[in-house]
Amino acid sequence: GAGVSQSPSNKVTEKGKDVELRCDPISGHTALYWYRQRLGQGLEFLIYFQGNSAPDKSGLPSDRFSAERTGESVSTLTIQRTQQEDSAVYLCASSATGDTEAFFGQGTRLTVV
Amino acid sequence: GQSLEQPSEVTAVEGAIVQINCTYQTSGFYGLSWYQQHDGGAPTFLSYNALDGLEETGRFSSFLSRSDSYGYLLLQELQMKDSASYFCAVRDQAGTALIFGKGTTLSVSS
Numbered sequence: 001g002a003g004v005s006q007s008p009s010n011k012v013t014e015k016g017k018d019v020e021l022r023c024d025p026i027s028g029h030t031a032l033y034w035y036r037q038r039l040g041q042g043l044e045f046l047i048y049f050q051g052n053s054a055p056d057k058s059g060l061p062s063d064r065f066s067a068e069r070t071g072e073s074v075s076t077l078t079i080q081r082t083q084q085e086d087s088a089v090y091l092c093a094s095s096a097t098g099d100t101e102a103f104f105g106q107g108t109r110l111t112v113v
Numbered sequence: 114g115q116s117l118e119q120p121s122e123v124t125a126v127e128g129a130i131v132q133i134n135c136t137y138q139t140s141g142f143y144g145l146s147w148y149q150q151h152d153g154g155a156p157t158f159l160s161y162n163a164l165d166g167l168e169e170t171g172r173f174s175s176f177l178s179r180s181d182s183y184g185y186l187l188l189q190e191l192q193m194k195d196s197a198s199y200f201c202a203v204r205d206q207a208g209t210a211l212i213f214g215k216g217t218t219l220s221v222s223s
Contacts, residue, residue, distance in 0.1 A: 033211060042215035043156065043200060056210050091155065098208030099143060104155040 004105035006092050012111045013082055021077045021108045025094030032075050033093045050098045082112045115139040117214035124220045125191050133186045133217045135201035143204040145177050145184045151197045196221045
């Protein structure tokens with residue numbers, strides 16, 4: 001596609017439910033990143049995929065968070081047993097290689113009620 | 114790990130020049146990038162410095178000093194549309210995650 005696509009754009013969920021967020025990177029981009037951005041805050045690194053290498057999961061805040069990527073295409077971020085502190089915008093980005101500029105999607109705004 | 118420090122807020126008037134500083138600590142170093150994010154929008158890439166010195170792109174310039182672990186973004190001829198958050202970001206080596214600072218909110222007034 002023309003850009004990084006994320007879905008859904010907005011998600012409201014009840015505390016304790018699981019949610020799945022989707023990211024379609026730019027075609028051909030080998031690197032994919034997930035970030036969390038709380039209201040008025042910075043970009044908090046969550047996880048990084050680069051080609052066929054093992055993902056860098058060092059930013060995942062707890063074992064309730066997990067992510068997968070199929071080859072060099074779609075990625076899903078799953079949050080289990082959501083908590084109110086998980087409310088944030090979840091941003092996905094991709095880059096052509098692991099050291100070039102990152103292109104961001106518009107994000108998924110998650111609200112846990 | 115990596116850490117980056119930048120001021121939380123900067124204010125300026127239209128037509129002025131503003132400098133946003135960024136200091137970083139990384140185990141290695143593979144370039145300093147700058148991104149802009151308008152309220153409610155996605156971050157967009159502005160510039161990248163791998164070597165010491167000044168890179169100029171129109172009204173925006175970015176500077177890097179690797180010996181000082183320091184860089185800055187210089188915005189000239191400020192316009193109202195430049196009001197946004199600006200983030201510096203680093204990788205400690207090629208092919209690793211891009212880590213962002215907490216961002217600087219720039220407010221431009223008339």
